[in-house]
Amino acid sequence: MEPLVETLIEDARWQSVGLGALAERAARAVMEDQALPDAGFAISLLGCADVRIADLNADFRxxxxxxNVLSWPSDERGAEADGGAPDRPRPGPADMPEELGDIAIAWETCIREAEEQGKPVEEHVTHLLVHGVLHLLGYDHVRDGDAALMEGAEIRILVKMGFKNPYE
Structure with a gap:
């Protein structure tokens, strides 16, 4: 089975939590929840430090x-109507999977947030990865209806993965 997520570790501290494996599991759980095949799609992930994500956040936002996490969808898939379902991507062939987009996640911010929330780092990082993959699929949280839809998907996916509701 081809990996769904190509992970680039820029900050070696990410090795301690197995970022690549967490990302693969989170992405596959999102795809399953969305009734999308995990074959025929590709996601790029950068595991970096706060200084790098601050530069990216300045450049792009x-x-x-x-x-904690940034996402760059390859296409605009968001729904026109608030709370509507995003457009569904089509998988590419095995030798040229459809790029869903890129995600970057920052070590220091994630560790600090996990500690502040009293959660295991792996659980918090998994939540952020699920959140990032949903962004790649067109989910957003700017409008109220969209936020409710996205949070509902996050909760459903994380609970199915054996984690608690992150919003409680």
């Missing part, structure tokens, strides 16, 4: 501070 005009916010020069670290954040």
């Amino acid at each position: 005009g916010k020069p501070q670290p954040t």
Whole structure:
């Protein structure tokens, strides 16, 4: 089975939590929940430090501070109507999978948030990865209806994976 997520570890501390394996599991859980095949799609993930994600956040969002996770969908898949289902991507052939987009995740911010929330790091990181993959699939949380749809998907996926509701 081909990997769904290509993980680039830029900050070696990510090795300690097995970022690649967490990302693969999270992405496959999202695809299953969305009734999409995990074959025929590809996601790129960067495991970095706060300083790198702050640069990315400044470049792409005009916010020069670290954040936990950033996503860059390959296509605009968001629904026109608030709370509507995003457009579904079509898988590519095995030798040229459809690129869903890129995700970056920052070590220090994730560790700090997990500690503040009293959660295991792997659980918090998995939640952020599920969140990031849903963004690649067109989910968003700017409008209220979209946020409710996205949070519902996150909760459903994480509970199925054996984690608690992250919003409780």
